Amino acid sequence: MVRKLELEIRDYINASRRQFQIMGNKANWNKLCSALDLVGDTELAIEEYPNLCSTRSDGASYLLVYGILQTLLLQQDAAKHIADALGLKNIKRPMQLDEIRIIRNSAAGHPTSQKENGAHKSCFISRFSLSAVSFKMVTSFSNSSEPKFTTVSIPSLLEIQGKYIAELLEQVVDEIKKQEMEHRLMHKDNKLEDSFPQTLSYHLGKIYEATYTRQSFALGKVNLTTVSQVLESFKNALESRSEWGIYDSVNFHYEQLEYPLQQLDLYFDGESTFNEKDAYIFASFVEKQFDELIEIAKDIDKEYESEC
Structure with a gap:
């Protein structure tokens, strides 16, 4: 015993x-x-x-x-x-x-x-x-x-x-x-998955579109800001549970997102040497990291719904 x-x-x-x-x-x-x-x-x-x-x-x-x-x-x-x-x-x-x-x-x-x-x-x-x-x-x-x-x-x-x-x-x-x-x-009714709005795919799609035409850079910048705010919202939700920084998987994907988001920001400001194909690849990578974070959020939500 x-x-x-x-x-x-x-x-x-x-x-x-x-x-x-x-x-x-x-x-x-x-x-x-x-x-x-x-x-x-x-x-x-x-x-x-x-x-x-x-x-x-x-x-x-x-x-x-x-x-x-x-x-x-x-x-x-x-x-x-x-x-x-x-x-x-x-x-x-x-x-x-x-x-x-x-x-x-x-x-x-x-x-x-x-x-x-x-x-x-x-x-x-x-x-x-x-x-x-x-x-x-x-x-x-x-x-x-x-x-x-x-x-x-x-x-x-x-x-x-x-x-x-x-x-x-x-x-x-x-x-x-x-x-x-x-x-x-205390936290199970506040789903981490809800940090990622259903409109996220729309905003990511607009970023894709904006990578091809300079006239759309301003729109790309707006949607990139929205996507970054979604990321911040997820971080805040974890912080409210005293769980920010404790999941290696979350830490990994946040680190992976930092560089491409910075580069896309520079691209839409017209300050990058990347071409539209480079920007598209960065946008695709960002979308993939968000998909992974959403799955992690779902798994954590399931854990919170379960008995100890």
Whole structure:
């Protein structure tokens, strides 16, 4: 379940708009990527742990116990950091995970010197009780002559960890789904395709016509201005969704259009060395780029109409 949720979160943050937004804060992006990797890496370690539990060596058992306790803490911190990096401050670490942190700190984090209720305490794992799957922890207090004995079952800790890490990650998935749906609902009725009026082909046709006769250059200039305004309208529509600059395909076609539109503008001003055939080829290229942008707009509109 943890692995599935990790992949779901990756899918959401790698969507163009969200990735673009998060990468605006490089520190947060790096934190998020590191935390997702760590959740996945620690889950691999947790899944492998049962296959290593046949050892009867005290040394190997210590390595396993120290290692798995540290792994659980790393995973808890990483899961919370995913929420933090996404700005989901309302998502807290489940309280049920606190006991695991206490056990880890006492047995494998800071066993020799801690404080509890104002008293100093020191902890150690009883070697006679130690196995790869359980141990007894002895805790001595500065204000008491009686030690405390705690039996720890690693499989029980793993069960608790799996349940509540999944719960935390599910909250993250639910929240980013909710945010995505709110964004789509806000914009889905404003079709990007509508940025390209039905009269676009008419204006492009007039540009074609104007390339052949100098007397039509003024008309060509007017229609070229209209076509450029259509392009600007599409850009504004994307900006209203915080999506300008995030689609590589859109960026590509805008870059492809810049030069031919400039050259046609010069041509209709009578300031170009191109002949009418050159201008016609430029006009044909412009029309092709617009066709591609319209198809991209349709695809984005379909995405906005769909469920997350």
